[in-house]
Amino acid sequence: MKKRTAFLAVLTFVLAFVLVACGGGSSSGGSAPKGGAADTEKGEGVMTYAEYAAAAVDDAVTIEAYVQGKQSWWDNKATIYAQDADGGYFIYNATCSEEDYAKLVDGQKIKVTGYKAEWSGEIEVVEGVIEFEDGNYLAAAVDVTDKLGTDELINFQNQKVAFKGMTIEASKDASGADVAYIYNWDGSGTDGDDLYFNVTDGKATYQFTVESYLTGAGTDVYEAVKALNVGDTVDLEGFLYWYEGANPHITSVTVK
Numbered sequence: 001m002k003k004r005t006a007f008l009a010v011l012t013f014v015l016a017f018v019l020v021a022c023g024g025g026s027s028s029g030g031s032a033p034k035g036g037a038a039d040t041e042k043g044e045g046v047m048t049y050a051e052y053a054a055a056a057v058d059d060a061v062t063i064e065a066y067v068q069g070k071q072s073w074w075d076n077k078a079t080i081y082a083q084d085a086d087g088g089y090f091i092y093n094a095t096c097s098e099e100d101y102a103k104l105v106d107g108q109k110i111k112v113t114g115y116k117a118e119w120s121g122e123i124e125v126v127e128g129v130i131e132f133e134d135g136n137y138l139a140a141a142v143d144v145t146d147k148l149g150t151d152e153l154i155n156f157q158n159q160k161v162a163f164k165g166m167t168i169e170a171s172k173d174a175s176g177a178d179v180a181y182i183y184n185w186d187g188s189g190t191d192g193d194d195l196y197f198n199v200t201d202g203k204a205t206y207q208f209t210v211e212s213y214l215t216g217a218g219t220d221v222y223e224a225v226k227a228l229n230v231g232d233t234v235d236l237e238g239f240l241y242w243y244e245g246a247n248p249h250i251t252s253v254t255v256k
Contacts, residue, residue, distance in 0.1 A: 036107060036136040038066060038085035043133075046111065049086035055116050061125060062113045065089050066137040068160055069239060069251065072213040073101045078130070079213075080104060081158060081239045082112075083139045088158030090241070092117070094128030109135035122242040123157060141237045148246075149204050156240050161248065163208075163236040165256070166199040170230045171207075180228040185209075192217045195225045199234070208236065211249040224253040232256075 042048055046064045047055070055061055065082035072079045078096035082089045091112055096104075104110070114128030141162040147153040148163070170178035174187040181197040183189030185207075195210040215221045228234070238250035 036138065038083075038137040038139070039064075039109070039135055040085050043111065049084055052089075052116070053087065057116055057118045059116050060113075061116045062111065063089060063125065064109065064111050064133065066135070066139070067104050067106055067108045067110060068139055069106065069214060070101070070104055071211065073098065078104065081160075082110065083137075083159060085137075088139075088156070088160070088240070090122060090124040090158045090239075091128050091130075092124045092126050094125070094130050096130060100130070100132075103132065104130075107136035107138045109133040109137070120242075120244050144240070145201060148201055148206060153240070153246055154242065157242050159240055161238065161240045163199070163201075163248070166201060166234050166236060168228050168230055168232045168234060169198040169200050169205050171196065171198050178230065180230050180232075181225050195222065197225055197228065199236070206246070208238070208248050208250050209241075211241075214239075214249055215251055221251050221253055224255075225250070228253070228255070 042064055046062050052061055052063055065084045067080055068083050069081040070078070071081065073096060076095060076097055077093040078101050079093055080091050082091055094112060094114065111131040111133055112125055112128045114125045117124050117126040139160045141160040142156060143164055144153060144156050144161045145164045147156065168180055171180070171182045172187065173179045173182050181195050183191065183193045183195065185194070185196050192212060194212045196207055198205050198207055200206070210222050210225050233256040235254040235256065236250050237252040238248045241247050241249045
């Protein structure tokens, strides 16, 4: 994804120092247990995923979901992936203190009130206010390998997804050499920036991303991509972000 420069210019510096971390509302505190099941019942005034999906851009929305990954915190704003039993949500720049951000552990149930927005095809909740609720749920990655190249893939936007048996294809670095990955979408970056790499399912080639604010340098997935070779067969997991088409943010790489 070509990043939103308005706030990202300083975000890398801030994130280097921020190890804690989101929004207002009551807090249950502590760490959410792993596992659990997603509650299919919604509270009063809370949309089902179908209602959220049907809402128009700029409509006010209220959702309940479970944190699946934290992308960033900056200037009392948090960006996170969340999911319920029926779909995924990208919550962008929700009001969030550092103290509350630390409580947004994977699995934690939250309620978010904000507005539905769209940015280059990515559907998100903006201007959100977060409340903590009781409950925990970690979604299993859905195998969408056979959905690549089809109109069905977008139905899984922002969910945890898996791509199985993919082959690493060469990318071109800034000098034009064949490499297994590049820094930034155009090869202009350096270590610590987003990683981009090409994969094929034998039918077409796709470009996937390791988003540095979500899983940056030193994380298992970042270092695993740096160790890839052209021709490797891999299983991948990540969040199905969208930027003018599918732009998965990969969080796990397994070389077969």
